[in-house]
Amino acid sequence: MPDLTVPVSALSQTALYVAWARHVEAGQPHPLFADPLADHLVAEVADHPALSAFIAQMKVTSSGFPAYHAVRTRYFDDRIGEALDTGVRQVVALAAGVDGRPARLPCPPGTRWFELDLPEMTEFKTALVERSGLPPTCDRVGVAADLLADWATPLRAAGFHQDEPTAWLVEGVLMYLTPEEGDALLTGLTALSAPGSHLLLEHLQVAMLGELGAEVRAGLSKRGVAFRGARDDIADWLETFGWRARAHAGTDPEIGHGRAVGPVPGAWLAAGTRISAE
Numbered sequence: 001m002p003d004l005t006v007p008v009s010a011l012s013q014t015a016l017y018v019a020w021a022r023h024v025e026a027g028q029p030h031p032l033f034a035d036p037l038a039d040h041l042v043a044e045v046a047d048h049p050a051l052s053a054f055i056a057q058m059k060v061t062s063s064g065f066p067a068y069h070a071v072r073t074r075y076f077d078d079r080i081g082e083a084l085d086t087g088v089r090q091v092v093a094l095a096a097g098v099d100g101r102p103a104r105l106p107c108p109p110g111t112r113w114f115e116l117d118l119p120e121m122t123e124f125k126t127a128l129v130e131r132s133g134l135p136p137t138c139d140r141v142g143v144a145a146d147l148l149a150d151w152a153t154p155l156r157a158a159g160f161h162q163d164e165p166t167a168w169l170v171e172g173v174l175m176y177l178t179p180e181e182g183d184a185l186l187t188g189l190t191a192l193s194a195p196g197s198h199l200l201l202e203h204l205q206v207a208m209l210g211e212l213g214a215e216v217r218a219g220l221s222k223r224g225v226a227f228r229g230a231r232d233d234i235a236d237w238l239e240t241f242g243w244r245a246r247a248h249a250g251t252d253p254e255i256g257h258g259r260a261v262g263p264v265p266g267a268w269l270a271a272g273t274r275i276s277a278e
């Protein structure tokens with residue numbers, strides 16, 4: 001059994017918080033999904049200081065964190081399902097963290113699911129998957145790479161085919177990049193997107209950089225993490241890169257499955273397709 005070494009980077013540890021939120025969803029009256037890998041993660045590392053302090057904080061605040069992440073997870077689950085229904089057989093999750101989708105979403109045979117993250121997180125995730133014993137539902141490939149450097153080369157080396165349509169998942173990461181780094185990420189993934197590709201993306205609302213987000217930012221700051229980018233013009237921004245997309249606020253009842261999601265954390269959830277060259 002491989003050792004499980006929790007990443008030391010504070011930014012990578014945020015992936016544990018989100019996985020905990022997905023684990024919490026299983027205990028809700030009508031869960032929007034089940035995430036057995038998140039359950040396994042909590043069973044393995046709930047006592048690690050990186051996660052235990054966060055869980056304690058969540059229990060004493062009336063945070064909308066778990067509710068928002070439940071809606072966000074279900075939103076992207078459904079959009080990925082739609083992309084697979086159009087024939088896409090290649091998924092790339094950028095900054096995948098400990099996302100449990102390749103162990104829980106039904107993938108058509110032949111679907112390859114690339115999970116790109118920093119080396120220490122990729123190593124942790126691979127060990128976690130193996131220790132969980134969960135059977136894969138998709139052909140998962142871990143890719144150790146830095147999104148602020150050349151990540152296309154390791155992605156290709158892992159078997160990614162840029163002439164095939166891709167479903168890109170950009171969840172829980174753009175807010176930790178500067179606007180310039182976010183633009184570079186969009187330029188990079190668009191250059192690798194064949195016609196028929198899908199883009200599924202989350203971004204932070206600008207209000208979270210003001211009073212609305214003060215408490216969240218203070219909590220993150222104690223852990224050495226900061227929001228560095230936010231924007232409200234998601235559809236227009238994506239169009240400049242060649243994507244036709246629609247964005248919903250996380251609070252939008254249209255995507256909420258009856259869940260009441262509070263204004264914090266304020267974020268956008270967007271899905272789009274590549275605009276054809278004609």
Ligand SMILES: C[S@@+](CC[C@H](N)C(=O)[O-])C[C@H]1O[C@@H](n2cnc3c(N)ncnc32)[C@H](O)[C@@H]1O
Pocket residue numbers: 011012013014015018019094095096097098099116117118121145146147148171172173176
């Ligand atoms: C909040 S977590 C999101 C994880 C996952 N997408 C989810 O929603 O559960 C942020 C993730 O971004 C990854 N990350 C941060 N900076 C990165 C970089 N420069 N390159 C690759 N991954 C990065 C971290 O390691 C971490 O796994």
